[in-house]
Amino acid sequence: MGFEFNNETFxxxxxxxxxxxAIRRFPFPFDRDDYMYSVNMEPHVPGRPGSVFxxxxxxxxxxxxxxxxxxxxxxxxxxxxxxxxxMELAGWDLLELIxxxxxxxxxxxxxxxxxxxxxxxxxxxxxxxxxxxxxDPSTLPYGPMEYITRQTQGDFTLQDQRDENLWIEAGMVTxxxxxxxxxxxxxxxxxxxxxxxxxxxxxxFDRALKFLLKLQHGAPVRRFNWTMTVDPLLDTSPExxxxxxxxxTELTMENLGQxxxxxxxxxxxxxxxxSNAIAFPIRCYLIKFEELVTQPKWARRLxxxxxxxHPDLAAYKGFLRNRDLMAxxxxxxxxxxxxxxxWWPED
Amino acid sequence: xxxxxxxxxxxxxxxxxxxxxxxxxxxxxxxxxxxxxxxCDLFARAGAEAPAMLARTHVIYVPSSANGTDRFDRLERxxxxxxxxxxxxxxxxxxxxxxxxxxxxxxxxxxxGTETLIGLAQRDVxxxxxxxxxxxxxHRGSLARRVQCVHCKGITENVTTDPFVCSHCGLNLFVxxxxxxxxxxxxxxxxxxxxxxxxxxxxxxxx
Numbered sequence: 261m262g263f264e265f266n267n268e269t270f271x272x273x274x275x276x277x278x279x280x281x282a283i284r285r286f287p288f289p290f291d292r293d294d295y296m297y298s299v300n301m302e303p304h305v306p307g308r309p310g311s312v313f314x315x316x317x318x319x320x321x322x323x324x325x326x327x328x329x330x331x332x333x334x335x336x337x338x339x340x341x342x343x344x345x346x347m348e349l350a351g352w353d354l355l356e357l358i359x360x361x362x363x364x365x366x367x368x369x370x371x372x373x374x375x376x377x378x379x380x381x382x383x384x385x386x387x388x389x390x391x392x393x394x395x396d397p398s399t400l401p402y403g404p405m406e407y408i409t410r411q412t413q414g415d416f417t418l419q420d421q422r423d424e425n426l427w428i429e430a431g432m433v434t435x436x437x438x439x440x441x442x443x444x445x446x447x448x449x450x451x452x453x454x455x456x457x458x459x460x461x462x463x464x465f466d467r468a469l470k471f472l473l474k475l476q477h478g479a480p481v482r483r484f485n486w487t488m489t490v491d492p493l494l495d496t497s498p499e500x501x502x503x504x505x506x507x508x509t510e511l512t513m514e515n516l517g518q519x520x521x522x523x524x525x526x527x528x529x530x531x532x533x534x535s536n537a538i539a540f541p542i543r544c545y546l547i548k549f550e551e552l553v554t555q556p557k558w559a560r561r562l563x564x565x566x567x568x569x570h571p572d573l574a575a576y577k578g579f580l581r582n583r584d585l586m587a588x589x590x591x592x593x594x595x596x597x598x599x600x601x602x603w604w605p606e607d
Numbered sequence: 608x609x610x611x612x613x614x615x616x617x618x619x620x621x622x623x624x625x626x627x628x629x630x631x632x633x634x635x636x637x638x639x640x641x642x643x644x645x646x647c648d649l650f651a652r653a654g655a656e657a658p659a660m661l662a663r664t665h666v667i668y669v670p671s672s673a674n675g676t677d678r679f680d681r682l683e684r685x686x687x688x689x690x691x692x693x694x695x696x697x698x699x700x701x702x703x704x705x706x707x708x709x710x711x712x713x714x715x716x717x718x719x720g721t722e723t724l725i726g727l728a729q730r731d732v733x734x735x736x737x738x739x740x741x742x743x744x745x746h747r748g749s750l751a752r753r754v755q756c757v758h759c760k761g762i763t764e765n766v767t768t769d770p771f772v773c774s775h776c777g778l779n780l781f782v783x784x785x786x787x788x789x790x791x792x793x794x795x796x797x798x799x800x801x802x803x804x805x806x807x808x809x810x811x812x813x814x
Contacts, residue, residue, distance in 0.1 A: 303802060339760075423739075440757050446789035447619060454619035455785050498757045502778065505800030581801070 265324040265385060271332070276492035278551050282321055286547050287312045288555075288603045289484035293564040295573075297459040299468050304482040304528045315365035316480075317358060317412060324385060326413050326435070326494065329346065331507045333434040333495050334410075338503070339442040340497070341406050341425075343418070343430035350418045350430060351405030353532035353540050358408050369530050382409055405430055414526075414543035416443070417466055421536055426472060426488060428452050435521060435544040438501070438578065457572045473540060477531040485525040485542075488579040489552040492521055492546045511582050516589045517550035520582070522562065549589065555605040559593035566590060620786040623725065623746040630651035631741075632665040632713030635706055636687075639696065639726045640671025641718025641748030643678035649717060650685055658686075663690040665706055667699050672701055673721060673749035696727055701730060707735035716742045720792045721765065724752040726791030733788075747811075750813040754782055754791040768809035770798045779806045 268275045278286065286310040312320070333340055343351060351425025359381055373380040377394040386412065392399035400407045404532055409416045409432035417431035426449045434443040444452040449469045450460075459465060475481065491509040511520060523546055530539040553559035567587040575578040620730065626649040636646045650657045651771040674749035678693045693699035702763060716732055718725045725744045732742055751765040761775025770781045775793060780795035787794070799806050 440794070442760070443755065443757060443785070443787050443790070444796055447787065451619035451788075453784075455783065460618060498794075500758075502758060502797045502800045506799070506803070508801050 263321050266321045268325045269320070270325065270494040276322070276325070276546065283547065283551050283554060284309050284605065285320075286552070286553075287484065287524050287526050287545055288558050288605065289486045290565050291600060291602050293546050293561050293569055295565045296570070297456075297462060297464050297573075299471065299520055301468075301481045301529075303557050304480040304530075308504045312543075312545070313482075316361040316528075317414075317541070318526070319362070319366055319369070319385075319413065320450070323413055325535075327411065328369065328451055329433075329494050330434045331517070331533055332409060333497075337497075337499060340434050341432045342441060343403055343405055344446065344447055347405070347430035347535075348397065348403065349395075350420070350532055350535035350537035350539070352401055353535050353537065354416065355404040355408040356394070357530060357539065358412050361483075370440045373427070373510070378590065384544075386411055392474060406432060412541075414541045416542070417540045418596060419538040419540060421538065422472065425449055426469065426538060434497075436497055436542075437485075437525065437544075438496050439490075439496055440498045442499075455576075458570065467529050471483075472529060472538060475529060475531045477533050480528055480530045482526060482528045485527060487523045487592050488544065488555065488576040488582075489521045489523045489563075491519055492548070492580075494521075494544060496547075508578070508581060511585055513585070513589055516585065517553070518548060520586060520589075521546045521547045522549070522552055528563065549586075553590070553593040557592070557599050557605055559590065560595070560597060561596040561599050563587060563590035617756070620784075621729075621744065621788065623744045626652075626719060626743050626745045628656060628660060629715045629743075631715035632663070632711055634715050634717065635710075636664060636666045636717045636719070637665055637703060638666070638682070639669045639720035639724035639748070640674065640676035641678070642718075642724065642745070643682050645719035645745040645747050646717065646735050647681055661685060661687045663688060665691075665692050666773070667693065667703055667706070669693050669696050669699050669724070670747055671721060672696070672723070672729065672766075673751035676748060695746070696724060700727075700731065701812075703731055704735070707731060707737065708725050710735070710737065714741060718742065718744045720747055721749050721751065722746060722752070723791065723805060726753065726788065729788065739764075752782060752813050753785070753792045754780065754795040756780055756789050756795045758797060762790070763795070766793075766795075767811055767813045769812045770806060770809055771795075798811075 270276055308387050312318045359372045362370040369384050371382040379392055379394050381390045397403055415433045415435050419426040420429050428444055429446055431441045450465055453465050495502055496504055526543040528541050533541055574583045626645055638646050641685050654662050666682050666687045668679050669680055681692055718728050751767050753764055754766045755762045756773040759776035763774040770779050773780050778797045779799050780797040783794040785794045
């Protein structure tokens with residue numbers, strides 16, 4: 261694949277960084293110079309080679325470091341991974357989806373050998389080899405969802421579908437943008453989105469739910485979400501907010517390029533075949549402002565988005581107090597030239 | 608005593624109605640504090656059907672843990688087949704669970720009183736597997752909230768001010784308009800994490 265896995269941290273000394281390759285393939289979420297909520301879903305089909313859309317589940321240079329960080333989060337707080345009892349079948353569906361995808365897309369790293377229900381899984385980067393019986397949880401060291409999501413980047417939730425609604429009833433959530441699985445588990449679609457401002461009034465969640473209830477197996481979809489994070493901290497949980505919240509007061513013009521990160525979630529949605537549940541991987545990508553501005557189009561555009569965003573959105577995303585400073589820092593890289601439509605840095 | 612009118616801002620909060628008599632093989636009323644009045648109004652609405660309904664009714668009542676209101680005497684005068692008073696919800700819960708476990712098809716459930724009482728009882732009703740449409744709720748009385756600290760996970764009962772101090776870990780919390788039916792609680796989030804010690808004065812928001 262032309263890259264190695266980084267030895268880096270997402271806490272304490274924060275040695276996380278993006279290589280030049282990772283910067284160029286970063287999923288920049290703004291296809292125009294302004295931003296407002298929309299449903300913005302599109303088919304999750306294979307995209308440009310080398311991009312984060314190339315494969316169903318992107319494996320990048322941060323893989324091993326992210327899995328180490330997840331292990332640390334779970335040791336501190338086991339409530340970050342929960343599954344209500346009726347969601348185990350959906351967990352097996354997810355395990356199958358991820359194992360098949362990774363073995364197909366990255367055969368040099370992952371192998372899946374199936375002989376009836378006797379499966380043999382090999383994850384070379386993590387040095388894991390597991391023989392188990394599909395649908396028999398006693399043959400795995402964790403429940404199926406936890407087992408496979410300890411080996412897969414991104415957060416995951418599983419939604420049961422009944423009564424014309426989706427219910428968030430299982431999840432592995434350690435790289436979240438300030439929401440609590442432990443609090444939200446068991447909620448319906450509108451309930452768990454309740455704190456989001458402006459979008460309800462625009463009908464965004466009504467339309468999104470209607471769309472998702474009809475999601476078909478084999479036709480996954482994707483969308484972006486984004487926020488801002490000081491320091492490359494994957495675990496911006498509400499549980500730990502008293503620990504990371506104070507860093508928002510430490511930004512200056514001098515350290516902002518290094519410490520302020522754009523946090524992008526590539527969210528995909530998959531109908532699962534046996535359980536009829538929906539799997540919702542939420543893959544988090546971080547990029548330092550100083551890395552991002554190496555792409556002139558992105559620098560211009562991010563400046564305009566941050567400068568002009570609705571204050572309610574900036575507050576909800578937690579960067580209202582630093583918005584003006586961020587806009588000032590970014591303005592150094594905006595010469596006012598027009599930007600081309602779309603995300604790609606060079607188009 | 609009138610029923611409570613809520614602002615519309617909280618989308619995860621349940622919607623409470625007005626109790627209506629329904630045909631059923633048995634009736635279970637669970638109420639606290641001023642919720643006794645809603646139960647009395649329910650049977651007043653039943654009119655001529657009330658005596659037959661009451662002959663198959665089990666009332667479980669607790670005084671309001673928020674303001675002490677105790678109107679058990681009103682409920683007793685209804686003459687239900689069973690009418691029980693417990694000092695707290697937690698004392699009443701084993702009885703409630705037994706009644707739900709013994710329930711047959713056609714049980715109608717009526718929950719009335721504070722959001723905390725309704726939320727806690729509804730949780731037991733759901734766990735017992737009763738269908739959604741067999742349960743009615745009506746809010747009466749105190750608006751005090753049950754709040755879970757998102758940091759330490761401890762629950763503080765009868766929160767009337769915003770912000771307030773978590774009764775478990777001592778952090779200053781603001782009450783987020785986000786409600787979990789599973790926990791029967793709102794979410795409390797540290798208010799001075801970014802500016803330690805800068806806590807706005809507590810305002811009585813949930814009387």
